[in-house]
Amino acid sequence: MVLVSVVIPTYNRADVLPRAVETALDQTLTDIEVIVVDDASTDETLAVLEEYDDPRLTVLEHETNSGASAARNTGIAVAEGDYVALLDSDDEWAPEKLERQVETVATRSDEWVAAYCGTTVVTDESAHPVVQRLTDLLGRQGNADRVEGGEKLVREVLCQRLHTSAGSTLLVDADVVDRIGGFDESFDRYQDTEFLIRVLKEGKLAYVDEPLLRRYPSGGPAAAAVRDANCHLLKTFAEDVVEYETRGHDVTGANQYTLARLFFAEGKFSEGIDHLKAGTVPEPRQLPGLAYTVYSGLKA
Numbered sequence: 001m002v003l004v005s006v007v008i009p010t011y012n013r014a015d016v017l018p019r020a021v022e023t024a025l026d027q028t029l030t031d032i033e034v035i036v037v038d039d040a041s042t043d044e045t046l047a048v049l050e051e052y053d054d055p056r057l058t059v060l061e062h063e064t065n066s067g068a069s070a071a072r073n074t075g076i077a078v079a080e081g082d083y084v085a086l087l088d089s090d091d092e093w094a095p096e097k098l099e100r101q102v103e104t105v106a107t108r109s110d111e112w113v114a115a116y117c118g119t120t121v122v123t124d125e126s127a128h129p130v131v132q133r134l135t136d137l138l139g140r141q142g143n144a145d146r147v148e149g150g151e152k153l154v155r156e157v158l159c160q161r162l163h164t165s166a167g168s169t170l171l172v173d174a175d176v177v178d179r180i181g182g183f184d185e186s187f188d189r190y191q192d193t194e195f196l197i198r199v200l201k202e203g204k205l206a207y208v209d210e211p212l213l214r215r216y217p218s219g220g221p222a223a224a225a226v227r228d229a230n231c232h233l234l235k236t237f238a239e240d241v242v243e244y245e246t247r248g249h250d251v252t253g254a255n256q257y258t259l260a261r262l263f264f265a266e267g268k269f270s271e272g273i274d275h276l277k278a279g280t281v282p283e284p285r286q287l288p289g290l291a292y293t294v295y296s297g298l299k300a
Contacts, residue, residue: 003031004098004171005081009071010036010089014044016216023092025054029099032056035079036089037071040064068167069183069191076182084177086192090216091168097212101171104206111150113176113203116169118211150204154197155244158237159254164205166192169213176202184236189221189229197237223262223271230255253280261290267297 006024010017017036024034033056038045040062049059060074076084083105085098101115147153147162156162164170170192180198187194199205220226234241234255241251257279263272282290 002033002081004029004033004083004085004102005075005079005174006032006034006085006087006098007072007075007079008034008036008087008089009039009068009075010041010045011039011065011068011071012041012043012045013089014041014048016090017045017048019092020087020089021049021052021057023095024087025052025056026095027093027098028096029102032098033058033079033081035060035075037075038062039066039068039071067185067188069185069187072191073182073185076177079174082174083171084174085171086167086169088168088215090218092214092216093168094210094212094214098171100208100210100212101206104208105171105173108204108206111204112206114170114172114199115206115208116164116166116171117208117213119165119169119213119215120211122214122216148205148207151200153205154200154237154240155249155251157193157197157200158234158240158244158251159249160258161254164196165213165215166196168215170196170199172199173203187229187232189226190233194233194236197240223259223266223268226262227259230259250280253278256280257282257286261293264290264297265293269297272297 008017008020008024010020021034021036024032034054035058036049037060038049046059046061049057058078060078062071062074072086083102085101087093097117101117105112105115147156153162157164176199179202180195183191183195196205221229234252244251256275260272260275260279263269263275
């Protein structure tokens with residue numbers, strides 16, 4: 001019996017893909033299968049994968065590039081595990097990651113259907129130590145309160161107060177993944193967030209208070225692309241947004257503030273100021289991060 005199916009979508013990451021594959025195969029939990037979906041890469045991805053001789057590894061290929069959501073769905077369609085775990089192809093797990101998450105979910109009531117874990121953000125080795133420390137602290141902010149729960153967390157996710165790095169931390173009951181129909185392929189950004197929100201509508205999310213994921217930021221999409229995806233996300237969950245804002249939670253403002261930071265980081269201060277004006281007033285704990293993004297934009 002396969003206990004956990006690990007799904008790794010990848011596209012043109014032959015240089016870093018082994019890092020993800022090997023940390024999945026080297027888990028202390030051995031009842032796993034690792035499904036890598038190559039989304040029509042044009043580099044040496046397939047040659048890299050052919051070097052592995054492990055019966056637990058399955059490689060699937062897309063003939064045309066279809067996006068991360070479609071690649072994940074291809075992997076989910078053949079998954080045979082009781083749980084589905086997601087891993088981006090440029091990240092890596094601690095060896096005990098899956099074991100700790102399965103223990104956490106399996107020992108609780110049936111309401112608990114998923115788990116995430118702490119994250120360490122890995123910066124460029126050439127970066128100044130102060131920058132490395134600041135990036136790590138900012139990366140941990142979403143996990144600082146050990147947030148757990150069910151549908152009430154939808155508000156926290158939509159308000160940008162809970163960041164779980166779902167694309168590499170999330171482990172979900174396979175029956176729940178089937179019920180919600182996998183990933184929404186209309187999303188090319190925020191697909192992890194959209195998926196997580198639908199999981200939260202099915203049951204509770206547990207938190208393993210250990211930094212079991214090492215995440216390697218890859219620069220990310222342009223702020224304008226994020227703005228379009230953010231609009232799509234808020235429209236998709238418009239009923240939830242209206243409900244929360246009626247209760248006094250400024251979902252739209254919180255997202256405007258996040259967009260302001262992205263534009264500032266690109267050095268596009270006019271757009272950033274427009275979004276900042278429409279956003280929520282930054283809390284004191286957010287000011288260091290805001291200052292850092294402005295500084296980054298000045299250097300851009």
